[in-house]
Amino acid sequence: MPLQVSNYSWQQTNTAVFISVPLRGVSVRDADVFCTENYLKVNCPPFLFEVFLYAPIDDESSKAKIGNNTIVFTLHKKEAAMWETLSLSGVDKEMMQRIREKSILQAQERAKEAMEAKAVARREDQKYTLDVMMKIEEEERKKIEDMKENERIKATKELEAWKECQRKAKELKIIQREEKLYHQEKQMEEGKKKLKHKCLTGNSASKNLATKGRNSENIFFEKLKEDSIPAPRSVGSIKISFTPRVFPTALRESQVAEEEEWLHKQAEARRAMNTDIPELCDLKEEEKNPEWLKDKGNKLFATENYLAAINAYNLAIRLNNKIPLLYLNRAACHLKLKNLHKAIEDSSKALEILTPPVADNANARMKAHIRRGTAFCQLELYVEGLQDYEAALKIDPSNKIVQNDAEKIRNIIQGTELESK
Secondary structure, eight states: OOEEOOOOEEEEOSSEEEEEEEOTTOOTTTOEEEEOSSEEEEEETTEEEEEEBSSOEEEEEEEEEEETTEEEEEEEESSOOOOSOSBOSSOOHHHHHHHHHHHHHHHHHHHHHHHHHHHHHHHHHHHHHHHHHHHHHHHHHHHHHHHHHHHHHHHHHHHHHHHHHHHHHHHHHHHHHHHHHHHHHHHHHHHHHHHHHHHHTSOTTOHHHHHHHHHHHHHHHHHHHHHHSOOOOOOOOOOOOOOOOOOSSOGGGOOHHHHHHHHHHHHHHHHOOOOOOGGGGGSOSGGGOHHHHHHHHHHHHHTTOHHHHHHHHHHHHHHOTTOHHHHHHHHHHHHHTTOHHHHHHHHHHHHHHSOSOOGGGHHHHHHHHHHHHHHHHHTTOHHHHHHHHHHHHHHOTTOHHHHHHHHHHHHHHHTSSOTTO
């Protein structure tokens, strides 16, 4: 049973009530104060102070001060008037219970309203923050657009200036060429005048000499005229011979159409370059070549640096995804790293590109089947692995290694050999 505190004191003015409740050993941590407009309660085990107020108070502006084994309440009245007593008189237990329940409901409603108000304020703050962020982003976007526009205008001006410089340089070259031609023609005219003057002022006594001089002058001018006129272009024909392609199959088993389709696909694959990759900006020109990247990956594979080799093949595939050897070599790296599902995917992709099946791509198709079959077997999918090994044997029936491996897989399937062998 809690000890009811009755030795309290109180004072009042027209607007406020002051209550002093002595509680031995009271502290802020231990005291539980509950106050509404008609009810005041302090629970500080083992003490209990409870009062049903004479008139309503403003509990929001009222205060409690704890210290020196005493709680001092300052309660502000809702209506300015002097109270006859602090607590209501003639209050029975049922009325007390109703007042307590009503006070609790009022406190709960007030707490709910406070939480809703806080939630509304938080939403308003979030909305304001979002508006500010959107405004900042809009300003940043506008700033970036202005910078782009300024750069575009600047680049356009520079391009126009460069075109103007090129035009002026071209005009200057034309003028210089015309001046050079004019000087050459002038020099030729002066040379002709000098020769003519020399011939006319020769020894007139020697008639034969003069005649010879005139003849030689005529020959000189005729030769000069002949030299200035180019010779007519000769007519002829050029014969072009092509080396015929020799196909390994007999004529009755000819695969000329398939071979031509395969060669056409290979030519398209070599032309299918994807240079719109951000990583290409930092690469040298030779490093943008898929063939160079394939050779680089092969060297890394030879040094057992499989992750770096995969990176080289990845970039090569991003540049050109039509080359089957890139997928085939990357499948070998995945096999070494035990990435078996990726090895199966790359081998299947290589087989998909290696169509139509012709003698030129037979070796690559056989490797793709063997690598996919190896991955299946390591996943203990022996039936699927045997199918790939049998497909490889159809391509090269005389391969003893593939024959032995296929026989081992058959034995495992039939249960005649342990899986560990």
